[in-house]
Amino acid sequence: MKRNRTGKVTVLAGGVGAARLLRGLVELVPASSLSVIVNTGDDDVFHGLHVCPDIDTILYTLSGLSDPDRGWGIAGDGFHAMDQLAGYGAETWFRLGDRDLATHLFRTEELRTGKTLSQITAAQARALGVSVRVLPMTDVPVRTVIEAPQGRLSFQEYLVRERGRPAVRAIHYEGVRSARPAPGVLKAIGEAGLVVIAPSNPFVSIGPILAVPGVRSAVRRATAPVVAVSPLIGGRPVKGPADRMMRGLGMKPSALALAELYRDLLDALVIDAADRSAIGPLETTGLRVAAVPTLMSTPARSIAVARHVLGIGASVRAALAS
Ligand code: GDP
Numbered sequence: 001m002k003r004n005r006t007g008k009v010t011v012l013a014g015g016v017g018a019a020r021l022l023r024g025l026v027e028l029v030p031a032s033s034l035s036v037i038v039n040t041g042d043d044d045v046f047h048g049l050h051v052c053p054d055i056d057t058i059l060y061t062l063s064g065l066s067d068p069d070r071g072w073g074i075a076g077d078g079f080h081a082m083d084q085l086a087g088y089g090a091e092t093w094f095r096l097g098d099r100d101l102a103t104h105l106f107r108t109e110e111l112r113t114g115k116t117l118s119q120i121t122a123a124q125a126r127a128l129g130v131s132v133r134v135l136p137m138t139d140v141p142v143r144t145v146i147e148a149p150q151g152r153l154s155f156q157e158y159l160v161r162e163r164g165r166p167a168v169r170a171i172h173y174e175g176v177r178s179a180r181p182a183p184g185v186l187k188a189i190g191e192a193g194l195v196v197i198a199p200s201n202p203f204v205s206i207g208p209i210l211a212v213p214g215v216r217s218a219v220r221r222a223t224a225p226v227v228a229v230s231p232l233i234g235g236r237p238v239k240g241p242a243d244r245m246m247r248g249l250g251m252k253p254s255a256l257a258l259a260e261l262y263r264d265l266l267d268a269l270v271i272d273a274a275d276r277s278a279i280g281p282l283e284t285t286g287l288r289v290a291a292v293p294t295l296m297s298t299p300a301r302s303i304a305v306a307r308h309v310l311g312i313g314a315s316v317r318a319a320l321a322s
């Protein structure tokens with residue numbers, strides 16, 4: 001049964017961690033009350049096609065198409081097109097499945113005819129039966145660039161081609177200063193009864209969203225409680241380079257470091273039970289904290305984490321009202 005005392009819920013999202021939380025939230029909040037603001041800093045062009053890895057992960061997960069083991073692409077997809085491309089000598093380190101290619105073909109052609117990324121994403125969500133509002137953070141191209149010892153790498157070169165191994169000296173969001181939030185983004189934050197920062201990489205998933213002019217201040221000013229879920233379990237990410245990035249940028253990977261990155265935004269933080277020693281130090285900074293199992297390896301675990309997010313949001317709201 002879906003109860004909805006929270007009102008509208010708006011989630012800031014990267015890829016897999018966010019998709020796992022969303023598959024829980026949709027079981028507790030009506031889809032029509034859920035908006036997701038998705039990172040587009042990972043977007044890139046491959047074989048002439050505009051690929052949006054985080055939007056696709058969210059759409060494929062919410063439509064039930066995703067490959068749960070791989071964490072990207074469509075379950076059971078084939079790779080005949082990639083094999084053919086490799087035969088032509090093309091670089092194929094960024095794998096795109098045959099059915100997945102249709103998503104990028106459609107998006108690229110629609111962009112060419114002048115549609116915006118938010119219009120196209122809304123159309124793709126509708127076609128896939130996703131009634132959650134999926135909003136790209138901006139319609140303006142923003143590119144996350146990693147400064148590594150060997151030079152500047154696009155985010156996918158760093159993460160996929162180089163497997164996240166290069167040391168990270170700095171991270172840039174190219175184009176972000178002239179970006180504007182996509183239509184509906186600021187409204188979704190302002191109208192929300194709860195704002196959730198998903199368990200996504202704070203530098204390359206949430207960072208670009210907050211860097212779009214106006215977004216960070218909208219979250220800071222939001223009347224709704226702001227709750228983050230930590231992507232770290234025992235100080236380590238479930239996948240990806242969040243801890244190595246934290247170290248590279250001079251931080252000790254921990255729930256405390258995460259809270260510090262979001263300090264001006266958060267009312268509450270959901271951390272993993274393995275990190276419960278951080279509860280005391282976090283609470284002294286004025287945060288409300290829940291330490292619970294946050295590994296969302298099954299749909300049931302996703303629902304459990306989503307329930308904690310709604311619960312702690314409600315307790316912040318109750319404290320504000322009293
Ligand atoms: P992606 O690389 O595009 O999938 O972007 P994300 O930033 O969303 O995903 C990577 C982050 O998600 C990592 O920091 C993970 O620790 C986090 N993550 C993935 N699955 C889970 C989970 O089940 N629980 C928690 N707490 N974090 C998760």
Ligand code: CA
Nearest residue numbers: 014015042054
């Ligand atoms: Ca991503």
